[in-house]
Amino acid sequence: xxxxxxxxxxxxxxRTGTTIMAVEFAGGVVVGSDSRVSAGEAVVxxxxxxxxxxxxxxYCALSGSAADAQAIADMVHYHLELHSxxxxxxxxxxxxxxxxxxxxxxxKEELSAHLxxxxxxxxxxxxVYGTLGGMLTRQPFAIGGSGSTYIYGYVDAAYKPGxxxxxxxxxxxxxxxLAMSRDGSSGGVIYLVTITKAGAExxxxxxxxxxxxxxx
Amino acid sequence: xxxxxSPPAPQGGFSFLNCLRNTALEQGLVSQGFQAxxxxxxxxxxxxxxxxxxxxxxxxxxxxxxxxxxxxNCLKIHYLAPNIYCCGAGVAADAEATTQLLSxxxxxxxxxxGRPPRVVTANRFLRQMLFRYQGHIGxxxxxxxxxxxxxxxxxxxPHGSSSRLPYNSMGSxxxxxxxxxxxxxxxxxELLEAQxxxxxxxxxxxxxxxGSGSSVDLCVITQDGARLLRGYRTPAAPGKRLGRYRYRAGxxxxxxxxxxxxxxxxxxxxxxxxxxx
Numbered sequence: 001x002x003x004x005x006x007x008x009x010x011x012x013x014x015r016t017g018t019t020i021m022a023v024e025f026a027g028g029v030v031v032g033s034d035s036r037v038s039a040g041e042a043v044v045x046x047x048x049x050x051x052x053x054x055x056x057x058x059y060c061a062l063s064g065s066a067a068d069a070q071a072i073a074d075m076v077h078y079h080l081e082l083h084s085x086x087x088x089x090x091x092x093x094x095x096x097x098x099x100x101x102x103x104x105x106x107x108k109e110e111l112s113a114h115l116x117x118x119x120x121x122x123x124x125x126x127x128v129y130g131t132l133g134g135m136l137t138r139q140p141f142a143i144g145g146s147g148s149t150y151i152y153g154y155v156d157a158a159y160k161p162g163x164x165x166x167x168x169x170x171x172x173x174x175x176x177x178l179a180m181s182r183d184g185s186s187g188g189v190i191y192l193v194t195i196t197k198a199g200a201e202x203x204x205x206x207x208x209x210x211x212x213x214x215x216x
Numbered sequence: 217x218x219x220x221x222s223p224p225a226p227q228g229g230f231s232f233l234n235c236l237r238n239t240a241l242e243q244g245l246v247s248q249g250f251q252a253x254x255x256x257x258x259x260x261x262x263x264x265x266x267x268x269x270x271x272x273x274x275x276x277x278x279x280x281x282x283x284x285x286x287x288x289n290c291l292k293i294h295y296l297a298p299n300i301y302c303c304g305a306g307v308a309a310d311a312e313a314t315t316q317l318l319s320x321x322x323x324x325x326x327x328x329x330g331r332p333p334r335v336v337t338a339n340r341f342l343r344q345m346l347f348r349y350q351g352h353i354g355x356x357x358x359x360x361x362x363x364x365x366x367x368x369x370x371x372x373x374p375h376g377s378s379s380r381l382p383y384n385s386m387g388s389x390x391x392x393x394x395x396x397x398x399x400x401x402x403x404x405x406e407l408l409e410a411q412x413x414x415x416x417x418x419x420x421x422x423x424x425x426x427g428s429g430s431s432v433d434l435c436v437i438t439q440d441g442a443r444l445l446r447g448y449r450t451p452a453a454p455g456k457r458l459g460r461y462r463y464r465a466g467x468x469x470x471x472x473x474x475x476x477x478x479x480x481x482x483x484x485x486x487x488x489x490x491x492x493x
Contacts, residue, residue, distance in 0.1 A: 013351070014373045037379065042391065044371070045379040066377030071347045074340075 012040030013065060017185025019147030019176050020050060020061035021155075022118040022128040023168045024140050028196035029118040029126040030165070031059050032172040034147065034180050035188030037066055046188045055080050057200060058096045058119030059193050063145035068113035076100050076115075093119040097129035097136055105134025116144050120195045147179035147186035154178055169194065170211075177211040232352075259427020261389030262292060262303035263417045264358045265401060266367045266382050267410035270438035271360040274414035275303045276389065276422050277447075278429035285429070293435045293444060297322050297333045300361030301435045301442060305387035306374060307354035314355045318342060335361040335368040339378055347376025356386045362437050389421025389428040396420045411436060411448075419451045 017038050022031045033050035036043055050062045052073040060076070062069035076099045084091045097117040104111065118128045130142045143155055155175050163171065173190055180186045190205040245251065259280040264273040279287035294302045294315035300322070304311025321341055322333040338359050346353055351374045360369040371386055372378040383401050385393035396417040405413070411434060421428045429452060434445040 013375055014377045037377075039373070044373070045381065045384075047381070048379055065375070067343075067347055067351075067373065067375035070343065070377050074343075 014039045014044060014067065015065055015185070017147070017183070018050060018063040018145030019151070019179035019183060019186040020063050020116055020144045021148075021172050021175055022061060022116050022142050023159075023163075023172055024118075024126045024128050025163055025165055025168045027126060027165065028120045028194060029128055030168040030172050030192065030194050031061055031116075031118045032176050032190060032192045033061050033145075034176055034186040035191060036186055038185055043187075048188075049191050051191050051193045051202070053077070053200070054096050054117070055084065055091055055119070057090065057121065057195050057197075058093055058117065059195060059200065060096070060100060061116040061118070061144065062113065063115070064113035065111070068111045069115060072100060072103050072111070072113060072115055075103060090121065092121045092123060093117065093127040093129065094121075094124075097127075097131060101129075101131040101134055101136045104131050108134050114144055116142055118142075118195065120197060122197075126195070143175065145179075145186065147176075147183035150182040151175045151179045165194065165196075173205060174211050178213065180210075181213070181216070259389075259425070259429075260292065260305040260387030261385065261393050261418050261421025261425060261428040262305050262358055262387050263385035263390075263393045263397060263414055263421075264303060264360045264369050264383065265397065265405075265410060265414060266360070266369050267407060268404040269407050270362045270436065271367050271369055272407075272410045272414045273301055273303050273358065273360050273435040273437075274418040274448075275433050276418055276428040277431050277433055278422075278427070279308055280427055288430050289447075291433065291446070293433055295319060296338055296359065297326070297361065298442060299332060299363055299437060300335055300338055300359065301437060301444075302338070302360075303358045303386075303435075304355060306356040310353045310355040311357065314342070314345070314353060315357070317345075332363060334363040334365065335359060335370065336363075336365075339370040339372065339380075342372045343376050343378050345376075346372065346374060351375040358384060358386055360437065362439065367437075385417060385421070387421070387428065389418075389425035392420040392424040393417040407436065407438070411445075415449050419449065422451055 015038055017036050018034060020033045022029055031051055035047050037045040037048045051059050052062060054060050054077050060073055062073060076096060079099050080091050080096055083095060100115050100117050114132050116130055120126050128139050128142050130137050130139055141159055143151060158171060169192060172192060176190050190210055192203045194201045259278055260276060262275045264271060273293055275292035277289045278285055279290045292304055294304055296302050296315060296319045302315050304315060318338060318341055322338060326333045354374050356374055357372045370378050370380050371384045383397045385397060400413050414434060415432050418432045431447045431450040434448045436443045
């Protein structure tokens with residue numbers, strides 16, 4: 001309908017916009033994301049959890065096209081479950097990342113989503129893998145999504161190797177909060193998942209619990 | 217898939233070959249000033265919310281063909297299972313066909329598993345099917361119901377993404393409806409209050425969006441089953457005409473009458489017999 005009054009996100013594709021981040025520490029990883037899903041100018045979901053479980057101690061962070069990202073996460077979740085049954089062992093984070101990267105690379109032209117894979121396994125402990133464009137690279141920390149461009153300076157300056165769990169959580173929350181305040185496609189609440197040998201702990205930070213900076 | 221080589225051989229499922237034909241036809245038509253027919257969208261305001269006793273779904277009843285109202289009382293709330301219903305927005309035919317297919321699949325799945333269907337199952341079928349068709353099936357749906365794990369609501373977009381939410385609205389009137397829901401939604405609302413809230417949300421869409429109109433349909437799903445409340449509210453009833461626009465015979469006085477006979481001469485006669493053997 002030409003000129004329909006409501007924000008015409010009805011025609012536009014649903015994207016997660018996004019700021020996602022993952023940080024390794026001795027003993028595990030911290031993964032975080034914002035919660036905004038937009039279709040054109042309209043926000044269709046302001047509390048979407050972009051941290052999708054792939055297995056008990058492996059999560060992936062979604063960004064880009066919502067449909068593509070959810071489809072990839074579902075496929076990898078399925079494959080990992082079978083793989084884990086075949087091996088009779090919890091899957092390695094590298095295995096999950098390789099599966100994600102395999103799909104992202106093979107269907108590179110058709111898909112427009114980026115999934116960041118992070119988790120803990122008994123072989124290498126906490127690991128973060130980036131799979132942008134179909135590559136596979138392990139990093140001490142990684143940021144992604146449209147909001148990440150605004151915080152490259154902050155994360156490069158604030159990251160210190162050998163941070164403890166609480167420091168990593170605060171680092172992640174700060175970075176995502178800063179990105180959310182600058183990027184139109186990121187916003188809402190902050191979801192955090194902390195993955196260690198003991199398992200995965202999910203947290204949500206709303207309103208006043210989100211770090212504030214000089215102008216808030 | 218290597219896009220540089222020839223297209224893959226058609227295998228079962230949707231064939232996109234006619235899209236090439238349609239583009240060629242359209243280009244030919246445009247040069248003569250014609251326009252190819254557009255798929256009819258339902259305009260639409262649909263909404264749903266999860267309340268204490270179950271879920272409440274709502275929809276308007278107007279179907280539009282560009283700027284013409286094609287149907288004043290269409291039903292946009294579709295049956296999926298005895299405990300699961302679905303509101304459809306976007307392309308009318310796609311929403312209708314998709315929900316019918318989904319309903320059949322859910323029934324078969326339920327028979328195979330020996331359990332009543334779950335809302336999460338409906339969501340997954342929908343997501344996987346819509347993703348497979350890469351957004352060409354223009355159906356935006358709100359699926360909600362009450363199953364053994366509780367009351368759930370999912371909103372699914374044409375490209376195959378979905379979100380689980382306590383309340384949501386979709387369609388061209390979504391902006392108007394969501395503002396009402398955001399203002400007054402509370403978790404675990406009483407059923408009557410929830411019904412009124414959904415009806416108010418749809419009403420906001422009916423009054424504030426050109427693509428939505430006529431009346432509000434509601435569907436309430438609780439432990440006692442599903443109730444479809446057709447025409448729950450009619451915020452924009454057609455007005456009562458104050459006068460008559462027909463003139464009775466004799467309104468205009470006849471002053472005089474003149475009859476003239478015309479005689480016609482037969483010039484030529486041509487008979488053709490019909491073969492009735």
